[in-house]
Amino acid sequence: MIAFSRFTGYFNAIIEHGSIRKAADALHVSASAIDRQILQAEEALGAPLFERMSGGLRPTAAGEVFVALVREWQRDYRRALTQIDELQGLRRGHVDIAIIDALTQSFVAPVIATLAKERPGLTVGVRVLDNEAVAQSTASGDVDFGLMLNPRSMKDLEVRRSIDAPLGIAFRPGHAFEARKEVRLSQSLDERLIVPAAPLVIHEHVAALFRRSEIDIQRFMACNNTHMMRSLVDHDVGVAVLCWLDVASDVASGKLGFRKLKDAHVEPLRLHLCVAPRRQLSHAATEVLRYVEAGMRDAHTPRSISGR
Known part of the structure; x- marks a missing residue:
């Protein structure tokens, strides 16, 4: 059996840094310890996880399967911890959100700052992606919810709130x-x-x-x-x-x-706060969602843009 917790840490570090040596430096362990874990895993699986190249390591097809598996396991683990906290009546947990680049200078940062002060037990991971990647990450459940402009398809998304973005x-x-x-x-x-x-x-x-x-x-x-x-x-x-x-x-x-712009041909642009359909949000995600919704209400287009 693979020592899953240690292996996943080593595996993720190699994926992130591209080589055993760099992964070892980041984790403050010996390169031989990481190499031994990877070799044991490959032997147990009967397939190589990495292609050894002159510039470092690249995941094989089997390695890519493990990349997806480990990330899914990490998401499930975080959700399990959040649910255990909720059972114990604790107000803490972790929430992942995805936003488009236009929101890096918007209401999102002030919302997270307020959240950090009022709900210090909640942590938020923010991924800045292109619009379609935000939609895909939200629909797949890779993040708890996403903020995007007019996604190409709403089939796999449930809109919780929208505001105009003229x-x-x-x-x-x-x-x-x-x-x-x-x-x-x-x-x-x-x-x-x-x-x-x-x-x-x-x-x-x-x-x-x-x-x-x-x-x-x-x-x-x-x-x-x-x-x-x-x-x-x-x-x-x-x-x-x-x-x-x-x-x-x-x-x-x-x-x-x-x-x-006041033109008859202007297509309306709207910012949508979306979740995956039928997804049951954790208490932590529901709390963060509530703060973001409040931020969106306050972020309505001010009078100053129309000169009034």
């Missing part, structure tokens, strides 16, 4: 757009316009808006990173088509201005 024009303070309540796409065409490129989620929505408006999007500067787009606007390169979530913190600090 598209608009971001600009430096003092720009002429500051005097407007809203901006039409046609009013921005004479500006040095910066548009989102793939694989950004909003790229598809912006590209669709340009097509329906019969405007060639190729004539404008494009960028596939919202942080860079905000930086370009801040350095007076131009104005940018962005989602409210991308610029909320900059608007709050007065660094940038933002006005909603």
Whole structure:
């Protein structure tokens, strides 16, 4: 039999660091101890778990099976600990959530900060992924819940709360757009316009808006990173088509201005808080979900983006 707890620790360290030596350094154990555990496991399984290469180790097909198995076991173990805590009336546990990059400068961090103060026994693991990866991780149960924009399919997701995340024009303070309540796409065409490129989620929505408006999007500067787009606007390169979530913190600090796009062809963007259907959330996950829902309520689009 494999010494499962020790083996999984060694196995995970090799996956994370790519070699036995680096795994040994990270775990403060000898490389020979790790190598011995891996060899014993491979002998017990009758299959190699790693392919030995000059640059380190790479999991074989059998190794990939174990990667999925170990991660599933770790999730189940954490949930079991949480359930035991709940049976004992303890208010602690661990919750994993997935969010899109646009939320790294949003209400999520303040929510977790509040949670840490008011519920110190709860810990939160945050994974920043692309939009589809958030949806997949949520649907598969790899995380307790996820925050994403308009996922391609809602079939495997249950929406708990949604808020509007409108598209608009971001600009430096003092720009002429500051005097407007809203901006039409046609009013921005004479500006040095910066548009989102793939694989950004909003790229598809912006590209669709340009097509329906019969405007060639190729004539404008494009960028596939919202942080860079905000930086370009801040350095007076131009104005940018962005989602409210991308610029909320900059608007709050007065660094940038933002006005909603008012066009008949604008497809609505919404931020969804989702869980896997029929999944029974732990007490810890329910508590964290409640805090995030409150954060979403407070994160509604403020009047400042429409100039009122």
